[in-house]
Amino acid sequence: xxxxxxxxxxxxxxxxxxxxxxxxxxxxxxxxxxxxxxxxxxxxxxxxxxxxxxxxxxxxxxxxxxxxxxxxxxxxxxxxxxxxxxxxxxxxxxxxxxxxxxxxxxxxxxxxxxxxxxxxxxxxxxxxxxxxxxxxxxxxxxxxxxxxxxxxxxxxxxxxxxxxxxxxxxxxxxxxxxxxxxxxxxxxxxxxxxxxxxxxxxxxxxxxxxxxxxxxxxxxxxxxxxxxxxxxxxxxxxxxxxxxxxxxxxxxxxxxxxxxxxxx
Amino acid sequence: xxxxxxxxxxxxxxxxxxxxxxxxxxxxxxxxxxxxxxxxxxxxxxxxxxxxxxxxxxxxxxxxxxxxxxxxxxxxxxxxxxxxxxxxxxxxxxxxxxxxxxxxxxxxxxxxxxxxxxxxxxxxxxxxxxxxxxxxxxxxxxxxxxxxxxxxxxxxxxxxxxxxxxxxxxxxxxxxxxxxxxxxxxxxxxxxxxxxxxxxxxxxxxxxxxxxxxxxxxxxxxxxxxxxxxxxxxxxxxxxxxxxxxxxxxxxxxxxxxxxxxxxxxxxxxxxxxxxxxxxxxxxxxxxxxxxxxxxxxxxxxxxxxxxxxxxxxxxxxxxxxxxxxxxxxxxxxxxxxxxxxxxxxxxxxxxxxxxxxxxxxxxxxxxxxxxxxxxxxx
Numbered sequence: 001x002x003x004x005x006x007x008x009x010x011x012x013x014x015x016x017x018x019x020x021x022x023x024x025x026x027x028x029x030x031x032x033x034x035x036x037x038x039x040x041x042x043x044x045x046x047x048x049x050x051x052x053x054x055x056x057x058x059x060x061x062x063x064x065x066x067x068x069x070x071x072x073x074x075x076x077x078x079x080x081x082x083x084x085x086x087x088x089x090x091x092x093x094x095x096x097x098x099x100x101x102x103x104x105x106x107x108x109x110x111x112x113x114x115x116x117x118x119x120x121x122x123x124x125x126x127x128x129x130x131x132x133x134x135x136x137x138x139x140x141x142x143x144x145x146x147x148x149x150x151x152x153x154x155x156x157x158x159x160x161x162x163x164x165x166x167x168x169x170x171x172x173x174x175x176x177x178x179x180x181x182x183x184x185x186x187x188x189x190x191x192x193x194x195x196x197x198x199x200x201x202x203x204x205x206x207x208x209x210x211x212x213x214x215x216x217x218x219x220x221x222x223x224x225x226x227x228x229x230x231x232x233x234x235x236x237x238x239x240x241x242x243x244x245x246x247x248x249x250x251x252x253x254x255x256x257x258x259x260x261x262x263x264x
Numbered sequence: 265x266x267x268x269x270x271x272x273x274x275x276x277x278x279x280x281x282x283x284x285x286x287x288x289x290x291x292x293x294x295x296x297x298x299x300x301x302x303x304x305x306x307x308x309x310x311x312x313x314x315x316x317x318x319x320x321x322x323x324x325x326x327x328x329x330x331x332x333x334x335x336x337x338x339x340x341x342x343x344x345x346x347x348x349x350x351x352x353x354x355x356x357x358x359x360x361x362x363x364x365x366x367x368x369x370x371x372x373x374x375x376x377x378x379x380x381x382x383x384x385x386x387x388x389x390x391x392x393x394x395x396x397x398x399x400x401x402x403x404x405x406x407x408x409x410x411x412x413x414x415x416x417x418x419x420x421x422x423x424x425x426x427x428x429x430x431x432x433x434x435x436x437x438x439x440x441x442x443x444x445x446x447x448x449x450x451x452x453x454x455x456x457x458x459x460x461x462x463x464x465x466x467x468x469x470x471x472x473x474x475x476x477x478x479x480x481x482x483x484x485x486x487x488x489x490x491x492x493x494x495x496x497x498x499x500x501x502x503x504x505x506x507x508x509x510x511x512x513x514x515x516x517x518x519x520x521x522x523x524x525x526x527x528x529x530x531x532x533x534x535x536x537x538x539x540x541x542x543x544x545x546x547x548x549x550x551x552x553x554x555x556x557x558x559x560x561x562x563x564x565x566x567x568x569x570x571x572x573x574x575x576x577x578x579x580x581x582x583x584x585x586x587x588x589x590x591x592x593x594x595x596x597x598x599x600x601x602x603x604x605x606x607x608x609x610x611x612x613x614x615x616x617x618x619x620x621x622x623x624x625x626x627x628x629x630x631x632x633x634x635x636x637x638x639x640x641x642x643x
Contacts (some may be wrong), residue, residue: 052504063419078506090501092494105492109487113515116486117479131486133385151631170506257422 004066005030005174005205006051006082011060013043013050020046021057021229022160026207028174028222033196033206035220035237039249044209045087048178052084053077065173079107081173085163085180087209093152093183094140097143097162101134101150104169127239137165143194157188161195168204175199182213193219217241225249268371268480268564270626290470304578305462309534311574312469313527316476318554318570319525319563323480325552326561327489328516329496330396331404333548334411338521340418340543341387342380342528344428347538349376350438373440377529384525385518387414391515394511411548419540437465440468440533447533465534472530476523480563483519492516553607557614559621568623577603599616 001074009025013030021043037046038150049055051062053074062069069080109130109261115123141161146154146194154162162179167175181189189212196219199207208239210216216223223238225233227249233240240246265280266611272279297304317339324332349371350352355362362368371379383516394408422430439448439461447465450458483489491512503509532538554573559565581599588595597605614622 029533054500054504074500074503075506075508078504084611086504087503090504092497092501093498094495095490099490099493099629103490103502103507104505104587106487106494111487113483113488113519116483116488119482127487148630150627151630153632166505217523222307 003029007063008051009061011050013046014058020227023095024231026224028205028207030205031203032221033200033219035216035223036209037223038226043229044170044226045178048176049162052082078170081236082176083167083170083172085167085178087178091151091159091161091163095151096148097151098134098147100164101137101169102130104166105130105133107170109232137168141165157184157255175204177208181210181212189215294466302462305466307575307578309466309469311571312473313531314574315473315567316523316527316571319476319480320520320567322555322566323553324516325555327492328513333404333408335551336543336548337414338384338524339528340414341384342525343538344533345380345383345435346376346529346532347437351434351436353429353434367628370438373533377526380529381522381525384521388517388521389514392514396513413545415540424556433537435537437532437536557622559623562625565621565623589636
């Protein structure tokens with residue numbers, strides 16, 4: 001199904017005695033926002049790290065945009081079209097905000113050592129284009145006023161937006177966000193939701209890990225729930241909310257009978 | 265000039281004045297210092313060579329953040345490439361070659377420089393490929409080993425075939441020539457006066473050093489320069505953004521090696537003689553000190569460090585001996601020993617009080633934006 005931007009199945013990952021992921025997979029359709037939720041330690045970030053090449057899986061099939069890809073080298077995965085952000089925000093702290101996003105353009109541009117030294121017309125044109133696109137993206141996410149400031153000086157919420165802008169600069173097929181709302185207050189979450197909805201509407205497929213259930217329910221088209229490395233539910237937010245397995249995972253066995261009510 | 269003094273940015277008039285003044289000073293320098301002895305002009309010429317070396321090492325250490333303790337090996341490659349291709353050594357030791365090339369091997373330096381640079385770059389890639397996955401200290405030790413290996417090879421490759429002439433080195437190396445101008449003998453300047461070869465080399469080396477500064481500045485402010493900085497800051501994030509970290513690090517190695525190779529060929533022509541002694545571990549460390557002391561990653565700082573650390577021992581040698589004679593009637597501490605002592609003290613002092621170097625890079629990017637936080641450590 002070429003309508004699937006990401007088609008992953010059968011992922012297993014073991015760390016010594018711990019089976020971190022057991023037969024995990026997702027199928028994400030183009031233009032949708034897909035959520036990956038689950039209690040702490042369920043394996044969400046591990047799964048992210050597997051699909052982006054940071055960890056090597058023990059097994060699994062991986063397809064991006066209908067074509068198989070090998071999640072062995074991180075930079076190749078980015079080149080193929082998955083751009084990610086990190087749970088702990090990994091910006092380039094001493095570079096300016098604009099430069100952070102310009103680095104995001106690296107993978108789609110070509111100027112090398114010769115171009116840099118000789119400053120050919122082609123190189124200069126490319127640099128201009130990189131700078132312009134970076135400014136555009138900063139404006140898109142709402143941090144263009146910080147363009148010339150060091151990335152480390154930005155307020156927390158804006159650092160997250162910057163990380164998203166940098167990821168968007170790679171022209172990804174899939175934007176993979178690892179807990180983008182972590183550490184944000186209610187107002188910031190509303191703004192983030194607006195940004196993500198806009199990104200989705202502009203045709204970019206999003207996969208996000210998130211703890212804030214309300215955000216996920218409101219934003220995502222479909223959701224997969226992990227617990228102890230296994231998929232325990234998959235479907236629309238409404239379906240997943242009502243799943244007994246999910247409620248048990250989050251609230252414990254005593255609350256199984258809450259199945260018909262909305263989960264907290 | 266605004267590279268050196270950012271305050272000049274956006275003030276083209278002032279920048280032009282600064283540039284003219286600097287160029288005038290550089291042109292006049294040998295005539296100002298010359299009367300004190302040709303050795304001083306020679307020292308200035310060597311300072312220009314060290315500037316090239318320090319800039320090259322800065323690409324590896326400062327831009328890409330890779331600790332290289334054997335950088336001098338690339339200098340050696342460049343030097344011996346020219347030495348072998350522009351001296352009687354090979355034709356004397358290989359009669360077959362002497363028959364094939366009756367006029368002897370006297371390749372022009374402008375042909376050899378690209379060759380030497382290319383060969384050095386090749387060695388850089390050969391060294392870099394297996395070792396780049398090593399971290400910090402381990403990379404340092406391996407590069408140190410490589411530097412020593414090159415020196416030992418040069419020292420021993422005189423049997424069974426005498427390729428490098430071992431510890432005796434290679435002599436009678438051709439001087440450079442630039443069109444009709446031959447750097448081996450004094451040059452008649454418009455019939456007004458005769459410029460000694462050391463002056464001519466000074467101008468040549470300073471000119472090439474200035475080109476080197478331009479090249480490195482352009483590299484820094486480019487897509488590749490940003491990639492190096494990104495890798496230095498967070499190599500996992502850099503990878504996640506699609507940067508092929510391994511290849512970009514290799515590029516740094518290769519480019520740094522190229523600078524070393526070019527400087528080596530020029531050194532060979534200048535000195536007329538090369539031996540493995542000039543390419544010891546100590547030399548690698550001296551070049552590294554120039555980078556670190558001057559201002560790691562900061563081009564003006566590196567240039568400053570190179571000039572300071574190459575001229576300082578000369579100054580020392582000329583003052584320490586007479587001063588001690590005056591004070592004590594004899595020389596208590598040898599100039600060399602004192603130099604090492606002061607080196608050590610300088611290193612410790614810089615690490616304690618100015619760890620980013622004597623002329624560190626100014627803060628990159630503006631500081632506290634409205635609503636933001638002071639530049640403190642990121643979580």
